[in-house]
Every structure is written in structure tokens, then in C-alpha cells.
Amino acid sequence: MQLDWKAEKGCLVLVPQVRSIDFAVSDDFRQAAVARIEAGSATCVVIDLAAVEFIDSSAIGAFVALQKLVERRGGRFALADLHPHVDKIIQVVTLGTIFEIFPDCDEALASLTQA
Numbered sequence: 001m002q003l004d005w006k007a008e009k010g011c012l013v014l015v016p017q018v019r020s021i022d023f024a025v026s027d028d029f030r031q032a033a034v035a036r037i038e039a040g041s042a043t044c045v046v047i048d049l050a051a052v053e054f055i056d057s058s059a060i061g062a063f064v065a066l067q068k069l070v071e072r073r074g075g076r077f078a079l080a081d082l083h084p085h086v087d088k089i090i091q092v093v094t095l096g097t098i099f100e101i102f103p104d105c106d107e108a109l110a111s112l113t114q115a
Contacts, residue, residue: 012042
């Protein structure tokens with residue numbers, strides 16, 4: 001799976017270029033994201049989900065694993081630009097209380113980089 005990335009304002013922004021993060025790709029997504037996080041020194045990580053229209057429980061598991069990795073490194077983790085279907089899934093399983101969620105990447109970066 002294609003996972004684009006950029007460094008911005010001291011944060012790592014990961015941008016999955018798939019319409020669905022599900023059982024078929026979630027492990028590849030997690031491995032690629034872990035490799036990118038461990039290769040850098042960013043203090044925060046934002047997953048920009050603008051292209052993603054569907055997630056399942058395996059994607060949620062990958063997000064939780066990434067959040068734990070980032071927090072162990074002393075950083076912050078957020079999801080941004082959720083498609084309405086993805087947002088509904090996150091809200092239904094009450095993950096909005098676990099993840100920091102932002103309407104877009106710019107707001108996530110502004111919040112995560114505040115001193």
C-alpha cells in the first residue's frame with residue numbers, strides 16, 4: 001500500500017493513499033507507519049485520512065498500536081480529515097475519547113505543536 005508522508009512543523013504527517021484500511025492492508029499500513037515513525041525524530045504524528053473512506057477493526061488496532069508507539073517516544077498522536085463514514089465508525093465505538101481527532105491536518109498540526 002502507498003503511504004505518503006511529510007514533515008511539517010516538527011510533526012510527521014502520514015497520508016495513506018487507499019480508499020479502505022481493512023484486514024487486507026492494515027498490517028502493511030501499520031508496518032510502513034512504524035518504519036517511518038522510527039526512522040525520524042518527530043514529536044508528533046498525524047494520520048491524514050482524507051483519502052480513506054472505510055476502516056475496520058484491524059485499522060483501529062493499527063491506530064492504537066501507532067498511538068502507543070508515539071506516546072512511548074514522548075510524542076502525541078492524532079487523526080485528521082476523517083471521511084464521514086470513518087468519523088461515524090470512530091464515534092460509534094467511542095474512540096473519539098482515545099484519539100485526538102481534528103477536522104483537518106492544519107488544525108491538528110496547530111494543536112499538536114502548541115507549547
